[in-house]
Amino acid sequence: MNAADLGLPVDVPSTALFTDQYELTMLQAALRAGTADRRSVFEVFTRRLPEGRRYGVLAGVGRVLDAVENFRFDPAVLGFLRERGIVDEPTLEWLAGYRFSGDVWGYPEGEVYFPGSPVLRVEGSFAECVLLETVILSILNHDSAIAAAASRMSAAAGGRRLIEMGARRTHELAAVAAARAAYVGGFEATSDLAAGFRYGIPTVGTSAHAFTLLHDSERDAFRAQVDTLGRGTTLLVDTYDVAEAVRTAVEIAGPELGAVRIDSGDLLLVAHRVRAQLDELGARETKIVVTSDLDEYAIASLAAAPVDAYGVGTQLVTGSGHPTCSMVYKLVARAASADPKAPLVPVAKKSLGGKASVGGRKWAARRRDAAGVAEAEVVGTGPVPEALAGDQLLVELVKGGEVVAREPLETARARHIAARAALPMSAMQLSRGEPVLPTEYV
Template identity: 70%
Template sequence: MNALGTTALLTDHYELTMVEAALRSGAAHRRSVFEVFARRLPEGRRYGVVAGTGRLLDAIEAFRFDDETLAFLAERRVVGPETLAFLADYRFRGDIHGYAEGECWFPGSPILVVEGTFAEAVLLETLILSVLNHDCAVAAAASRMTSAAAGRPCVEMGSRRTHEQSAVAAARAAYIAGFASTSNLRAGQAFGIPTLGTSAHAFTLLHDNERDAFGAQIAALGKDTTLLVDTYDVAEAVRTAVELAGPELGAVRLDSGDLLLLAHRVRRQLDELGADRTRIVVTSDLDEYAIAALRAAPVDAYGVGTQLVTGSGHPTASLVYKLVARAVGDDPDAPLVSVAKKSPGKPSHGGRKTALRSYDADGVAEAEVLRTGATGPIGPELRELLVPLVVGGEVVGREPLDEARDRHERVRAELPLSATQLSRGDAVIPTIYE
């Protein structure tokens, strides 16, 4: 078991009761295929972003029912002795394929395909959805923000606006989607993400005046530090900051007021004082729209908190986990048949799918092509999207985080230009079922 400890109880009660009933009916060991997908993108979004895969692989590896977990289930009478015996020996022994982390996705995209017995695969439903729905939502918001920033660095600083573990996951997802650094030290330790931070208003208020506060910070952190200049009077603070640090002052941070107006005023003042290389960092409840509005301002970096870690209005990616195929009997070699929901408003497309992306002659993505079965040729204008993540129960899909980060930058650049528009619209490419 890895450093996470067991993740087996990060699930819903009914996952275990389904296994109990399936064991009694004899259907628990039927070969089954589940897919993770979203029926639609969050309103106004043009694409989704896959994030959380690396965390999920660790969590699946740690999905074991140890003695303490089994004792809890027995005490609560969640399941009976036969199911407890099954769970005691549980580990996922099937296969998982998925879109690589950092990849973009669209309505219907099978971003994760889980194949195994019904019992072993259905138990992972809640864990898979809880990881992917959170991380994909944050990554999609982060991608829109880094796109709006047009090359200027974005800093993730939302730890105080979400659950302490969600903060670490959010920093990871944001980094995949192009954020340059995080304020969260645990994320830095766990994932190697660069960390940044200097001081808050409390540090200025602690001292008798701004001069003393700035002097103390410069003495401790050097002239290249970032000084927070909006505790009292911005113009006076900038003047004091440059007087103390000189033209080597690293940056000033603005955290309130009319950021567009202040950025122009501060830039002019810094240049007049000879600090023409001093950067301007802005914070204060930024989202992708605020970042875009500041694009014409002399801003060098953005710090983003609340709107990032809450998905900028869409805190879930609305992903679902649905059975799309199952064996016709209990024989492991029995053929698969398609199954699908017909519920009004919640239909699904049955059958195990091959996921492809088609491109035009200029290399711009044209469509998401989902084929049931292995029909149709795969030519140079098509790219296969599913990669192996788990084979025979063994994790094979781990990769360095920077690979996912580079992939997202590359894949986003392949989308039509309208993908970067912040105005409301439909998915930037259609999903075609063949």
């Protein structure tokens, strides 16, 4: 249950200034040139995956829909633009009535993608579409980077529970978005209460080392926590001596102790020792949670350890070394004139350095083998081949300016798990390699 479910107010400020100045100066020039009303098609895609990544994960679609819906130039925003002289009065008048009235198609949230995948397609007049570039890229680049890292960690965890706990390692608002993206990518809970409030993500948390240090003894700290939170709580056992702490924890909570958390040391060795000690003390159902600067490689290295859950912070909220997906928002087609019936003309950037793009309004489909395993990402501008008609990836998200595809976050999370499972097994490898699927243009 989230804030909206409870009937509580959730801030929905204007997103209109989450943009770059040149979006508005382009608008002003296009209005003056008479080209602003030309029907246009923009697409979001990435030319390459981050080094070593086998697939990407699209996250943030729900947040994009919110941002488009709340992209409004209210009096305060218009006053700022006027005071700074950023655009002229005719442009300010146009912005005062801005409402996106176009269409948006895209990959549904949680879907995987590859180089060239048209993960989002925005259609409308040039003027109304160009303004959305920065906020869309800001959301998708951040959230998809976090979701990709989360997915790799989820695959490495092999079904063990994953807890997002990186709020203290990033900007406070980015932390909320990161928790949401991590949940899409396979994490089960977050420590961040704002993420739980806004998005309904399960939240967890018990105590830190400071709580143990506050008390005169570790025994006093454990007793206070158990008395307050119950025997099923998780006790942090590495403040002083781990073996002594485990013994004390079981003495106080009994075999019903929910879990112990280990936050330092050789996690593989300590986990084995703690598991043996818990079993010897009769706490066979007590779980072991490990934290301490984990990433997908550390999680994979603990596959043989008797660990039940992982808490991940810094590496997750920074994309595990890749904090962006390098997605771009490019004009790929525009009408020959402002006439609503004018045909669309494919356009594309042609430049050196691997930054060229492919023109034309695109569709995308995923070709599968006889066993249902994905074997190629197929992208085209002409008719969709009959054999791929049932495997198209883009869905309608916004129609005539109205959002038509909102869905529960659980749906996106389940979609990602299913999409990842349909990839070749090599997608789960953490070793460096090329994208697991080729992108074919037809």
